Structure formats: C-alpha cells, structure tokens
Amino acid sequence: MEFLAADWLGTPAWFWLSFLGLVAALTAFDLGFLHKEDREMEIAESFKLTGFYILVALAFGAWIWSERGAEPGMQYFTGFFIEKALSIDNVFVISLIFSFFAIPAKYQYRALLWGIIAVIVLRGIMIAGGAALVAEAYWVLYIFAAFLIATGIKMFFAGDKPMDVASNPVVRWLSTHMRVTKELHNQHFFVKVPDEKTGKLVTAATPLFLALVVINLADLVFAVDSVPAIFAITTDTFIVYTSNIMAILGLRALYFALAAMVHRFHYLKYALAAVLVFIGTKIFVADFVLGGDKFPPAVSLGVTAALIGTGIGYSLWKTRGQPEPEWPAKNDAATRAQLDDLADNKT
Numbered sequence: 439m440e441f442l443a444a445d446w447l448g449t450p451a452w453f454w455l456s457f458l459g460l461v462a463a464l465t466a467f468d469l470g471f472l473h474k475e476d477r478e479m480e481i482a483e484s485f486k487l488t489g490f491y492i493l494v495a496l497a498f499g500a501w502i503w504s505e506r507g508a509e510p511g512m513q514y515f516t517g518f519f520i521e522k523a524l525s526i527d528n529v530f531v532i533s534l535i536f537s538f539f540a541i542p543a544k545y546q547y548r549a550l551l552w553g554i555i556a557v558i559v560l561r562g563i564m565i566a567g568g569a570a571l572v573a574e575a576y577w578v579l580y581i582f583a584a585f586l587i588a589t590g591i592k593m594f595f596a597g598d599k600p601m602d603v604a605s606n607p608v609v610r611w612l613s614t615h616m617r618v619t620k621e622l623h624n625q626h627f628f629v630k631v632p633d634e635k636t637g638k639l640v641t642a643a644t645p646l647f648l649a650l651v652v653i654n655l656a657d658l659v660f661a662v663d664s665v666p667a668i669f670a671i672t673t674d675t676f677i678v679y680t681s682n683i684m685a686i687l688g689l690r691a692l693y694f695a696l697a698a699m700v701h702r703f704h705y706l707k708y709a710l711a712a713v714l715v716f717i718g719t720k721i722f723v724a725d726f727v728l729g730g731d732k733f734p735p736a737v738s739l740g741v742t743a744a745l746i747g748t749g750i751g752y753s754l755w756k757t758r759g760q761p762e763p764e765w766p767a768k769n770d771a772a773t774r775a776q777l778d779d780l781a782d783n784k785t
Contacts, residue, residue: 449676453505457680460498461558464491464687468551479547484694491688492522498684502677510677512735516742517668517681520717523710523746524664525685529693530700531656539649541622543694548625549646550690553653560658561682564665569675579673579721582666586718589663593711608655609648617642663714670717671738702757709749713742 444451479487495518503511536546571578612618619642623629627647630639668678696703717738724733 448674453676457498457676457683460494461683461687464494465551465555468690479543479691479694481695484691487691488688488695491691495684495688498680502680509735510672510674512739513672513674513677514681516671516735516739517677518685519739519742519746520667520671520710520713521664521682521685522688523706523713523749524660525689525692526696526700526703526706527710528657528660528689529696532653532693533697533700535649535652535656539645539652541646541649545622545625545646547690547694549650549653550693552627553650553657554686554690556650556654557657557686558683560654561661561665561686562679564661565675565679565682568665568669569673569678572669572673579669582669583718583721586663586666586670586714590711590714590718593707593714596707609652612643612648612651618648619644622646667714667717670721703750703753705753705756706746706749709745709752712749713745716741716745 446454499511499514499518502514532550536549541549568578568582617631617640619629619631621644623644623646625646626644627650628641628643631642632638633640664682665678668681672678720733720738724731
C-alpha cells in the first residue's frame with residue numbers, strides 16, 4: 439500500500455505506525471493486564487518490569503539500526519541514554535509530589551500511567567514544534583546548544599532545594615477554581631460530593647488528580663532540557679520522538695524500583711551536567727571547527743554512555759552505607775494542613 443511508504447516528517451509512515459502500535463500495545467498490556475486492580479508494586483516486580491522495558495527499547499534501537507543504518511541507530515541510543523538518565527532526577531521529584539499529596543503506593547501506579555499517556559502527547563507536540571522551528575531556521579539549533587551549555591553549567595553549581603508543591607501557582611489556581619476534596623477517594627481523579635450550600639451533588643477533583651497535574655508539569659520542565667538535548671544530537675524527528683518516548687515508557691516501573699534509593703544517585707546530576715555541556719558544545723564544534731561536517735555519532739554515543747555510566751557508578755560507590763534522607767511524612771500534621779488549605783480555597 440502506497441500510504442505506508444509515504445514520507446511523514448522525513449520517515450516512511452510504516453515506521454511511525456509500527457512505533458505507535460508498539461506503544462499502544464505496551465500501554466494496553468500494562469493497564470489492562472498487569473494492573474487491573476490497584477495494588478502496591480513490589481520492588482522485585484518493578485526491577486523485572488524495568489528490565490523488560492529497557493530490553494524492548496534496546497531491541498527497538500537495534501531494529502532502527504538494521505532498517506535505517508548505523509548512524510540513526512547510534513543517534514537513537516544516545517538520545518535514549520540521556521533521557522533515561524534524566525528520568526532518575528524525575529523519580530526524585532515524583533516521590534516528593536506523591537509524598538506531599540499523601541498518595542498511597544497502590545494508587546501511585548495508576549497516576550503515573552495516565553501521566554505517561556499525557557506525556558506521550560505533550561512531548562509529541564513539543565518535538566513537532568521544535569522540528570518545525572529547526573526546519574525553518576537552522577540557527578535555532580545554536581540557541582538550543584547555548585541553552586544546553588548554560589543549563590549544564592547551572593546544574594554544576596545548583597543546590598538540592600526541594601520542589602515546593604504547596605506554592606506551585608498551578609496547584610493554587612486549580613484549588614481556587616475547582617472543588618477539591620480533602621481526602622482521597624480510592625483511585626478516582628474526580629468524584630461526586632454534596633455541595634456545602636445547596637446539598638446537590640457536584641463534581642470535585644481529588645488530591646490524586648492534583649498530583650497527576652503537578653507530575654505532568656514537572657515533566658514539562660524536564661522536557662525543556664531533554665528535547666533540545668536530543669535535537670542537538672539529531673534533527674531526525676522520528677529518532678527524537680522515539681528515543682524520548684521509549685525512555686519515558688519505563689518510567690513507571692523505574693519509579694518503584696528507585697524511589698527508595700534515589701538518594702544513592704546524588705552525584706549523577708554532575709554527569710548529566712557534563713553531558714548537556716558536551717552535547718551543546720558539539721553543535722558548535724561540528725559547524726565551526728569541523729567545517730560543517732557531522733560530529734561522529736559513535737563519539738557522541740561513547741562519551742554520553744561513559745559520562746552517565748561513570749556518574750552512576752561513582753554515586754553508588756560514594757553513597758554506599760548512607761541512610762535514606764528523611765522526606766516529608768505522608769500524613770504528618772503540616773502536610774495535612776497544607777492539603778486542607780488547598781481544598782478550602784474553593785468551596
């Protein structure tokens with residue numbers, strides 16, 4: 439059929455359909471088979487599922503390598519490794535969000551799953567916009583590169599100030615423009631509750647919905663780093679999108695595998711900072727030092743893998759024996775008071 443061979447954003451349509459079919463199948467399997475009922479995921483299960491998603495992502499990269507050649511294959515793996523490493527930072531932020539909203543572990547997986555579905559759409563929009571910009575004006579890549587270098591340098595000197603969920607303007611806006619319950623209602627994002635004035639049933643959001651919104655906002659912040667980083671590796675929209683999404687698909691399982699030990703990756707941020715500086719710098723090197731020749735993809739992949747691997751290894755070695763830091767208790771009085779304050783903003 440001709441439409442399968444038709445070009446779409448520089449790649450045959452059947453590549454896109456194959457990828458989207460794989461994503462849909464994995465998501466349906468996850469939601470409809472693995473987690474029909476809300477339950478807490480065991481650490482052993484989360485590690486197995488994380489390994490499964492990584493194997494699927496690596497197999498997909500091997501398929502790209504065999505079908506499209508070594509260069510696109512190496513670009514995919516480079517983007518995948520960067521996004522996967524950035525996901526570890528994302529795990530820490532998600533843990534803080536769930537802790538603040540007092541979300542039990544058995545409901546966290548559902549929130550993460552629907553969050554990932556939203557991310558697939560939002561990343562697609564961001565990547566399509568970035569691809570359109572680069573296609574119209576190549577110099578936009580220099581802006582991306584400069585931004586990555588600046589972000590990497592900032593990461594070297596940034597502290598570890600935790601995210602202030604209660605002061606998040608979007609959370610405040612939602613709590614003043616929507617009815618929000620003070621308590622969870624199992625796995626539901628919205629429930630019917632009696633209106634305090636009329637007694638009629640009205641729709642109200644639950645803390646689980648607010649947690650879902652904040653998680654997606656946090657991902658958009660991370661995307662501001664990760665999307666330009668992959669565009670600095672390749673402008674091939676298919677490679678940019680697939681490497682991003684394949685890394686994100688396993689975030690749910692990765693969260694449960696690493697949430698209790700994310701403090702062990704404290705020094706990974708310095709490796710990520712070095713990766714961002716390297717990826718940004720290579721754009722200028724390729725155009726102004728190599729005379730417009732492509733920066734060798736094998737070098738990009740090797741340096742990226744070496745920096746991330748070193749960062750993970752050093753972190754695990756340096757933090758061995760260190761106790762897990764105390765995070766805000768899920769149901770302490772201060773957290774409960776903040777949640778009650780958010781719910782009382784809209785009555």
